[in-house]
Amino acid sequence: MNHDAIRDKVAIVGMGCCKFGENWDKSPEDMIVEAAFEAYEDAGIDKPQEQIEAVFCGAVYPSKGTAEVADALKLFGKPVSMTQNYCATGTDAFRFGVFSIACGLYDTVLVVGFDKPKDRGVSGPSAVTAGVRGLPMTPAGWFSLCAAKYFETYGAGREDLAKIAVKNHHNGTLAPKSMLKKEITVDDVLKAPLISWPFGLYDCCAQSDGAAVAVLTKRELAKSFRDDYVLVKAVAIALAENPQSDPSFDFLRWKPNVYAAQQAYKQAGISNPFKEIDIAQVHDCFTLTELLTYEDLGFCEKGSAKDHIASGTFALDGELPVNTDGGLKTFGHPTGATGVRMLYENYKQLQGKAGQRQVKNATLALSHNLGGAPQTCGMTIIGTP
């Protein structure tokens, strides 16, 4: 495998993101158009029908599939495809977009991540009861699988998780497009109703509606769009054993994270992620997911996350700020949109356009999704030229 095949060959030259939330008054079309036209404007694209050569979509709850995007943006006569990879859906759509340019087939493509789960009439994920085995299928139940063993092994607890929620809620107050803009306290988190132990309400991200769009082009053309373009360093996806049936699982880490990080760091040429990466958007569907991700991605030693949480390593003003825009915790999680929304934040941070939440001198940014049982992890690393 050629790990250098991707690095620095593809540039992000425009991005857009609609306001995330319970968008009762917006259709998928509204959100897609809002995000795409922000991205067009950002990239200086005025003739998308001519300038966009292919479209890569990601959505988990599409009502029409690829036509939903083509119809909304009137992008016809060209490839429009859609991918699904659990919570890494948006990241995987981006990955295919990157490949399509890196291989030399297209010059400029569009990546569209979107989802509209709030049209289903339920506040959480819907119950799936096709069979009798593997029930209940609740994400909070799945992602809590490591809690008991991790807590017992490393002496962590609900208070450590709560601090992650408090941090992300704070960051979310500074992000114009977040859904929840409310500071919370550790006490709020600990006293909230339990959803699935150890997760209380504030340990869980909400479901929301959203769309985010990226314009990719080959490096050689990037300058023709803008000076402050951003380069793709790595795009990784890894599937891992189902933690519910894997006979060798240790319940102290998420294997997909470990697998995907190996790929991403090789592609990007990173040997010390904590030192080299400046900011990271990681999948905080539940607070424990973010905690385990710190360790699984090598930001800190296994078992040491609670010390770093306490000392503020991952806060906005810490050594490695994580979820600078408030993460899934404050944006909610429209599954197909989330990965592209994370890229939007990293792109703005690398350009120095992140407003009140700007991290100084950020040159290398990581994004990360973990989904399924969980079994899949998607990662991107992007950086300034």
Place this chain on the structure above:
Amino acid sequence: MVGITSYGAYIPMFRLPFAAIAGGGRKAAASGSGGEKAVANFDEDCVTMAVAAAMNCLEGLDRAGVDGVLFASTSYAYKEKQAASIVAKALDLRRDVVTADFADSLRAGTTALRAAIDSVKAGSARTVLVVASDCRLAAPRSALERNIGDGAAAFLIGTTDAAASIEHHHFIADEIIDVWRTDAQPFVRSWEDRFVVEHGYAHSLTEAVKGLLQKSGLSPKDFTKAVLYSPDGRSYAGVARAAGFDAKTQVQDPLFGKVGNTGAAFAPMLLVAALEEAKPGSKLLLASYGDGAEAFVVAVTEPIGKLRGKRGMSWHLQRRAELGDYDKYLSFRNLQPTEFDRRAGQGVSATVHFRDRSEDISFHGHKCRKCGTEQFPFQRVCFKCFARDDFDEIRLSDRHGKLMSFTFDFFAGSPDPPLIVTTTEVDGGARVYLQMTDASPKEVKLELPVEFTFRKIHEYGGTPNYFWKCTPVR
């Protein structure tokens, strides 16, 4: 000698106090209504309790030798689809096992017992499992409700080392409208109790007992105990006296105030209780009632001592947990309106069920022939060594396991939240994502030893849909 070679029983863990039915507090205390009844958990029914009793009966025995399963109940969910075949599959018995359901009558349990003995005597089978189980529903707060309990009993009938033989029997068939339930009625109904007892129960049962004594040439003093079905906590005494037994010393405690009348399983469960205390050489008189009556002479023999460790009645009477909340009981039985109907929807796919029967009903896993790794569910490619299609099927249901992980899920939707969800490692190494039942979050911890119990996993589509759960080893 043909007879009972093993027994087992099952009483659900929950006990509903009479005080809770009465509304709790002062009213219950004033009426002096101490006592309780055994009630099935929300995930139990007559099939799951039958499987539990049968597993207790078969514990340590070779299941491949079982030639037949006779299932008796009045409360089985389906009118068309056999219970005995589900029980046989859950017990992982041979595919060429003879199965039959005995239904519709409160004495179906003892009728099935006699049929099993007859078939072994006739030589059409060598070993037959009889399992009687009932989970009858009375109208909430009706007079009948206090008397009715849930439970099951199982007997293995064979020829080797029989611990008790059935030497004589006498049957009475009677047409009477005393207790009944049609397809369209959820609750058991009953005519006025004095009529039911006088002209139904007492009349028929006394006739059957007297007929048996005459036929066998035995007299009441030849019996250590009379094991009598009873519709309530009093009426059996009159039958005992009328037949010449000492109602105080010579009648098996019918467990009203502890378990209740368990329908078709009642006389069989009381027989298990009597056998647990019986000495070799003693005789028991077994009599059950329902659309007539039937009575048997049960002669206890030397091998009874070998069955002492079985999970029968005394073990289950010790294992109890109070269900003090009557509303919760009502929701267990789908008698409370809820936001989401647990029985709605299309239900399970018959074709998926067809393909997954061995995993879901028999709880089989795979053991890799190349590397020995045990895994669940079935795999085509080994988790560890990646060998293709090279597995032996292994039965996990009668093993123990331990908790590798758990959560308490308040979101999943359960009549008794939180739902305890685990990743369990079955002894041997297979990992299974399993719900835990009959347990409190307080006792849940990593490495907790668990055993496995066949349960209704949900009722989507209006049918009981079964799978296994784990429960702490008691």
